[in-house]
Amino acid sequence: MNNKAAFILVLLLTIGLSSCKNKNSLPDPLEAGWQGNAICEVLEDNKKLRVLKCTFKPGVGHEKHYHNLHVGYTLVGGKFRITDDTGMREVNVPTGYTFSKDSITSHEVLNIGKTTSVYLIMEYK
Template sequence: MLFPILLAIPAVAGPLPDPLPSPLEAGWQGEEVCELLSENAQLRTLRCTFPPGAGHERHFHAPHWGYAVEGATNRITDANGVREVTTATGGTWWSDGTAWHETLNIGDTTGVFIIVEPKAVRAGN
C-alpha cells in the first residue's frame, strides 16, 4: 500500500530553479551523465548513462525520441508524482517534451539511453 501513497505526495518540494538545465547540462552529484554525440542544424543527439544508484538531477526535455541501448528501472519524479518505470533494452519512445523531471536508477543494471532532439527547421533549409 505504500506505492499508492507515494503517488499522492506532491512532487515539488520547493520552487523550480529558473531556468532548468537541459539533459546535457544536468548531471548527478557533480558528475556528467549525458554526453553530446552529435549536433547540427537539424538534430542534437545525446548518450546518457546511469549506473545503479545514479540519477539525473531536475531538468527539462525538449521534444525528443529515445532509444534504450541498455534498459534499466528508474524512479521518476515529475509534476504528476513519483513512479517506477522499467525500460527494456531496445525500447523506444517519443516525448513531446517535459517541463521538468528527475530520475534515479533503482535497478541493478546500468541504463544507457540515446536521446535525439529534433530542432525546428524552416522549409527549404
C-alpha cells in the same frame, strides 16, 4: 522614419524576440548531471538535431532537467524512479524501448536497479 523611431522599433523587436526563447530555468539534459558528474555526452550536434548518450550506473540519477521535443531509445534497460509533474513512480524500462515527447517536459530520474542503463536521446532544435 527618423533615427529615434528606428531605434524604438529595433528595441521592441529585440525585446519581442528575446521573449520567444525557452525560459526554462532548469538545465537541459546535457547540462544536468548527478552530484556534480556528467551523465550525458554529445554524439551529434547540428542545426536540426542533438543526439545524446546518457549512462546511468546503479544508484546514479539525472537531476531535474527539461527536454525539448525528443525521441529516445533504450540501449540497455533498467529500473528507474521517475519524478515529474504527475508525481513519483518506479518503472522497468526494457532494452530496445522507444519513447517520444512532442512538448517541452521536465523530470528527475534515479537508477534504482542493479545494472547500468544506457539511453540515446534525440532532441529537435
